[in-house]
Amino acid sequence: MIKNISNLGDAALYCDFGNDVNKEINSNVIQFFKNIQKSKIPGVINITPSYNKLIISFDLNITNFDKIKTEVEQLNFKNKISNVGKLIKIPVCCDNDFALDIKRLEKLLKLQKEEIYKKFFSKKYYCYMTGFVAGMPFLGDLDDSLYARRLDTPRVKVPKNSIGLTEQFCNIYTFESPGGWNIIGKTPLDIFDNKNNSSPNLINPGDTISFFQISKSEFEKKYD
Amino acid sequence: MTENYFEVLRPGINTTFQDNGRKNFYHIGIPFSGAMDNRNFVIANAISNNKKNNPVIEFALQGPKLRFKGNKVYFNVTGDVNFQILRKNKIEEGVCYQNIILENNDCLDLISTNRSVYGYLSVNASFKIDFYLDSCSVNTKAEIGANNGKILEKNQIIKIENITKKYSLNKLDYINSKIENIRVIKGPHFDYFSKTAKELFFKEKFSVTKLTDRMGIRLDGPRIENIKNTNIKSEGLVKGTIQITADGNPIVMLSDHGTIGGYPKIGVVISADYDKLVQIPPGSKIKFKEINLKDAETIYKLYEMETQNLISKTK
Numbered sequence: 001m002i003k004n005i006s007n008l009g010d011a012a013l014y015c016d017f018g019n020d021v022n023k024e025i026n027s028n029v030i031q032f033f034k035n036i037q038k039s040k041i042p043g044v045i046n047i048t049p050s051y052n053k054l055i056i057s058f059d060l061n062i063t064n065f066d067k068i069k070t071e072v073e074q075l076n077f078k079n080k081i082s083n084v085g086k087l088i089k090i091p092v093c094c095d096n097d098f099a100l101d102i103k104r105l106e107k108l109l110k111l112q113k114e115e116i117y118k119k120f121f122s123k124k125y126y127c128y129m130t131g132f133v134a135g136m137p138f139l140g141d142l143d144d145s146l147y148a149r150r151l152d153t154p155r156v157k158v159p160k161n162s163i164g165l166t167e168q169f170c171n172i173y174t175f176e177s178p179g180g181w182n183i184i185g186k187t188p189l190d191i192f193d194n195k196n197n198s199s200p201n202l203i204n205p206g207d208t209i210s211f212f213q214i215s216k217s218e219f220e221k222k223y224d
Numbered sequence: 225m226t227e228n229y230f231e232v233l234r235p236g237i238n239t240t241f242q243d244n245g246r247k248n249f250y251h252i253g254i255p256f257s258g259a260m261d262n263r264n265f266v267i268a269n270a271i272s273n274n275k276k277n278n279p280v281i282e283f284a285l286q287g288p289k290l291r292f293k294g295n296k297v298y299f300n301v302t303g304d305v306n307f308q309i310l311r312k313n314k315i316e317e318g319v320c321y322q323n324i325i326l327e328n329n330d331c332l333d334l335i336s337t338n339r340s341v342y343g344y345l346s347v348n349a350s351f352k353i354d355f356y357l358d359s360c361s362v363n364t365k366a367e368i369g370a371n372n373g374k375i376l377e378k379n380q381i382i383k384i385e386n387i388t389k390k391y392s393l394n395k396l397d398y399i400n401s402k403i404e405n406i407r408v409i410k411g412p413h414f415d416y417f418s419k420t421a422k423e424l425f426f427k428e429k430f431s432v433t434k435l436t437d438r439m440g441i442r443l444d445g446p447r448i449e450n451i452k453n454t455n456i457k458s459e460g461l462v463k464g465t466i467q468i469t470a471d472g473n474p475i476v477m478l479s480d481h482g483t484i485g486g487y488p489k490i491g492v493v494i495s496a497d498y499d500k501l502v503q504i505p506p507g508s509k510i511k512f513k514e515i516n517l518k519d520a521e522t523i524y525k526l527y528e529m530e531t532q533n534l535i536s537k538t539k
Binding site: 006007008009010011012014016019021033037045046047048049050051052053054055057060061064065129130131132133134135136138174175192194197200201204205 | 247248249250251252253254256356357363365366367368373409411412457458459460461462464465482483484485489491492493494495517520521524528
């Protein structure tokens with residue numbers, strides 16, 4: 001059961017799972033997301049899971065807040081879909097050309113870059129949510145010795161496919177865009193493929209990511 | 225068989241192909257998109273006697289100038305648009321909400337929108353364009369949709385196919401009423417703001433700034449003071465959501481909005497006022513008016529009935 005449902009405007013449900021950010025709460029959000037997606041409630045047009053909220057928007061011509069709220073509350077999760085996502089391996093090149101903020105992190109975290117990378121590559125990361133721009137995954141949690149604040153002045157252009165860190169999170173810039181995360185490398189993989197017309201995004205909420213380091217020559221090979 | 229197409233002589237400011245948007249992709253970061261002013265979009269197709277969701281050309285402030293090549297096609301323009309048809313020996317002033325013929329070498333000059341933002345061009349045919357995730361809607365940020373996810377460019381060709389013969393030449397009587405009061409339902413973070421700020425939000429006027437596009441409207445007005453936290457843990461957004469940024473100014477999310485945001489939500493614009501909200505041009509003033517959910521639902525029903533009524537008048 002989702003305990004705390006209110007309206008977000010006249011055409012969306014705002015399901016509140018609390019204020020904490022952790023894997024347990026988020027797994028619960030994603031389980032509801034997957035089950036609601038499968039239940040095909042008439043009129044639902046979008047479902048957005050995030051750290052600890054689930055927003056369900058609907059077509060006001062087909063249904064309304066009271067109806068959808070009841071339907072969501074009464075969903076029978078007997079044949080629960082598990083919330084286990086896929087494990088995806090992402091290559092990252094940490095050449096100085098790509099690791100734009102590694103020097104800043106060395107200073108800020110008081111760690112050598114070898115130590116930073118060792119800690120970064122030794123953990124698996126969980127995808128809390130995907131979005132803001134198309135396909136961008138919000139991953140966590142970093143080893144707490146790697147927690148760093150955002151850049152004081154955001155970069156006007158972060159190169160596409162850059163890997164960024166901030167606080168306990170890590171993300172991958174799926175488009176060249178402005179941004180303030182600390183950039184530590186770049187992947188040759190397209191995380192969002194706008195030519196793929198069936199499943200354009202590589203990483204879905206609930207998936208697990210492990211990063212592995214590649215050399216610049218391997219990076220360049222993968223681009224060919 | 226004659227090929228029918230438009231040559232783009234001038235692309236306009238922000239001219240894109242749009243239909244009624246993409247569903248079910250918020251969770252991977254792809255917003256709804258689609259025609260900004262849905263009512264004028266559906267009316268354009270109704271006048272052309274097209275299917276409800278047929279792609280149209282949407283333009284903002286200044287529209288494109290197009291030369292038609294081919295046999296003949298009928299088109300109509302919706303919105304509040306000033307346009308001309310340049311024929312062989314004469315210039316004809318355009319009338320919105322009416323089918324008009326274009327013959328070989330005629331030019332259609334969509335000069336500007338009047339005290340509004342968006343206009344729509346529909347033909348009694350289909351444009352030969354690509355679809356992405358079941359929609360032609362161009363989202364320039366994600367580079368998806370027709371025309372490789374881009375706005376129209378000078379000198380490009382737009383192919384026209386499946387021209388239908390059934391259309392009416394009667395003009396639909398419709399005036400785009402302008403509004404200044406935008407009705408809003410309080411958002412989940414309404415109590416993040418001071419008592420004075422909450423009063424100011426529903427009392428004072430806000431100006432629509434130039435930083436306004438298909439993604440959102442940035443407003444300028446009295447500073448809305450946050451007494452709790454200027455950031456929240458990022459969460460989903462819907463179109464019409466009003467967030468207050470760290471500097472105390474409201475931004476309203478529109479059809480191409482980012483799917484996730486980290487600013488507190490003070491309110492959400494009601495569905496019935498959305499089409500009119502997007503038409504308010506930069507430099508204008510708006511005022512927010514509080515309304516409850518039940519009233520918003522009733523007002524939407526009336527708005528939708530009015531739209532259906534307009535559609536039936538085109539038949």
